[in-house]
Amino acid sequence: MESLVYRLSAHGNIIAPPGVPLHFPEHEAIEVFGAPEEYEAAKRGDPVPRFRAKLVTDGTLSAEEADELAAAAREEMQAAVEFGIDSPFPAGDEATRYVYA
Amino acid sequence: MARELPYIAAIGEAISEEMARDDKVLYFGQNIATTENDPFLQAFGADRVRVTPISETAEIGMAVGAAFAGYRPVVELYMAEFMLVAMDQVVNEAPRFHYMTGGQVKVPIVLKAGYGFTAGWSGQHTGSIYGMFMGVPGLKVAVPATAADAKGLMTASIRDDNPVVFFHHYLLTLEHGEVPEGEYVVPLGEAAVRREGTDVTIVAIGWLVDKALAAAEQLAEDGVSAEVIDPRTLAPLDTATILSSVDKTGRLVVVDQSTRHGSAAAVIAAEVASEGFGSLKAPIALVTALDATIPYSQPMEEYLLPDEGKIVAAVQQVLGTSPVPA
Numbered sequence: 247m248e249s250l251v252y253r254l255s256a257h258g259n260i261i262a263p264p265g266v267p268l269h270f271p272e273h274e275a276i277e278v279f280g281a282p283e284e285y286e287a288a289k290r291g292d293p294v295p296r297f298r299a300k301l302v303t304d305g306t307l308s309a310e311e312a313d314e315l316a317a318a319a320r321e322e323m324q325a326a327v328e329f330g331i332d333s334p335f336p337a338g339d340e341a342t343r344y345v346y347a
Numbered sequence: 348m349a350r351e352l353p354y355i356a357a358i359g360e361a362i363s364e365e366m367a368r369d370d371k372v373l374y375f376g377q378n379i380a381t382t383e384n385d386p387f388l389q390a391f392g393a394d395r396v397r398v399t400p401i402s403e404t405a406e407i408g409m410a411v412g413a414a415f416a417g418y419r420p421v422v423e424l425y426m427a428e429f430m431l432v433a434m435d436q437v438v439n440e441a442p443r444f445h446y447m448t449g450g451q452v453k454v455p456i457v458l459k460a461g462y463g464f465t466a467g468w469s470g471q472h473t474g475s476i477y478g479m480f481m482g483v484p485g486l487k488v489a490v491p492a493t494a495a496d497a498k499g500l501m502t503a504s505i506r507d508d509n510p511v512v513f514f515h516h517y518l519l520t521l522e523h524g525e526v527p528e529g530e531y532v533v534p535l536g537e538a539a540v541r542r543e544g545t546d547v548t549i550v551a552i553g554w555l556v557d558k559a560l561a562a563a564e565q566l567a568e569d570g571v572s573a574e575v576i577d578p579r580t581l582a583p584l585d586t587a588t589i590l591s592s593v594d595k596t597g598r599l600v601v602v603d604q605s606t607r608h609g610s611a612a613a614v615i616a617a618e619v620a621s622e623g624f625g626s627l628k629a630p631i632a633l634v635t636a637l638d639a640t641i642p643y644s645q646p647m648e649e650y651l652l653p654d655e656g657k658i659v660a661a662v663q664q665v666l667g668t669s670p671v672p673a
Contacts, residue, residue: 278381278382279381279382335644335645335646336644336646336647337646337647338646338647338649338650338651339650340642340644340647341637341639341642341647341648341650341651342637342638342639342651345638345639345640
C-alpha cells in the first residue's frame with residue numbers, strides 16, 4: 247500500500263525553540279523548489295479542514311460543535327505549552343531515569 | 348599559507364579540492380544539489396554530484412557499488428544516526444569485501460556523518476556513536492577536532508582505499524581555525540599531542556579536545572602539568588603515542604562524549620591497562636557521558652556529559668589531590 251502525504255510545515259521548523267531562527271522561513275516548496283502552486287494545492291487538500299467540512303455537511307456535527315471541538319483541542323495544547331514553560335527545570339540526575347523499564 | 352576557516356568550510360574545501368584533483372571522486376546526499384545553484388553541482392556537474400532519495404540503504408549501497416566500479420564516493424549523511432538504517436551496508440558490506448575477496452576488491456568510500464549535537468537536540472540526533480564503528484574490521488574512523496584536521500583528515504579519507512566514517516562534530520561546525528591552503532593531508536592513524544606535560548596524560552576526542560585544553564590551563568594554575576592528546580582517528584588508533592605519553596606521566600584520564608560502555612575511552616583505557624600497566628602510578632580515570640540517551644532539558648544534558656570541571660576533578664583524582672570534602 248502506498249500513501250501519498252504532503253508535509254505542510256517546512257522541515258525542522260516545528261522543533262525550533264523560541265529565539266532560534268526558522269530553518270526555512272518559507273516552505274521548501276516555495277523557497278527551494280519554486281513550486282508555490284503545488285504547495286497551495288497541498289494546503290487546500292489538508293485533510294483536517296476537509297474532514298471537518300464532511301462531518302458538518304453530512305450532519306454528524308453542527309458547525310458550533312465543530313468549532314467547540316477545535317477550540318477545546320487548541321486550549322488543551324496551549325495548556326500543555328504553558329505547563330512546560332512554567333515548570334521548573336528538572337534536576338540533572340533525572341537524566342538517568344527511564345533508561346530501562 | 349594558512350587562513351582562518353570554519354570547521355565545516357574546511358571539510359567542504361577538502362571535498363572540492365579532491366573532486367578537482369580526481370574525477371573519480373563523487374559526492375551525493377539527501378540535501379545537496381537540490382537546485383542548480385549548488386556550488387558543487389556547478390563545479391563538477393550532475394554526473395558527479397547528486398541529490399538522493401531519503402534512503403541511506405540506497406545511498407550507501409550505491410556508494411559501495413560505485414566503489415566496486417572504480418569510483419571514490421563521498422556520501423553526505425548529515426546526522427550520524429542516519430547510518431543506523433543502513434548498518435548492513437556500513438558494517439557488513441563496505442568493510443568486508445576487501446578481506447573476503449583476498450584483497451581483489453577495494454571499497455574507497457567516505458561516509459560524512461555529523462554527531463554530538465548536544466545543544467537541546469535531544470535523543471535521536473545527538474549521539475557520539477563512533478564506538479559502534481571503531482571495532483568493525485576494515486572500517487576506518489576519523490574524528491577531527493580542529494578546522495585544519497577537518498580538512499586534512501577528509502583529504503586523507505577520500506584518498507584512502509578503505510571505507511572511512513568521517514565523524515564531524517556539530518558543535519564545532521562554525522568554530523574557526525587556521526587551515527592550510529591547497530593540498531593538505533593529515534594521515535589516518537596519527538595522534539596529535541595538543542599540549543605537552545609531565546604529570547598526567549589526558550586523551551580527549553573531538554569537541555572535548557578544547558575542553559581538555561581548558562582544563563589543562565586551569566590545572567597549570569595549581570602547578571599541574573597535563574599533556575593533552577587528540578587521537579584524531581579511532582581506527583586506526585595511535586596507541587603508540589598514547590603509551591609513550593603515559594610512560595612519561597604515569598597517569599591517564601580519557602575524555603569521551605560517548606556513553607561509557609560504548610565509548611572509545613573504554614578501548615583506549617583497556618589498551619593502556621594491557622600494554623602500559625607498568626607505567627601507571629594510579630588507576631585510569633574515564634570522563635564519559637553516562638549510559639543514557641541524551642535528554643532534552645539543559646540541566647539533565649549537562650549532568651550526563653563531560654565538561655571542563657569533570658576533567659579537572661578526574662585529574663585531581665588520579666593525582667591524589669582531590670579536594671577533601673569539608
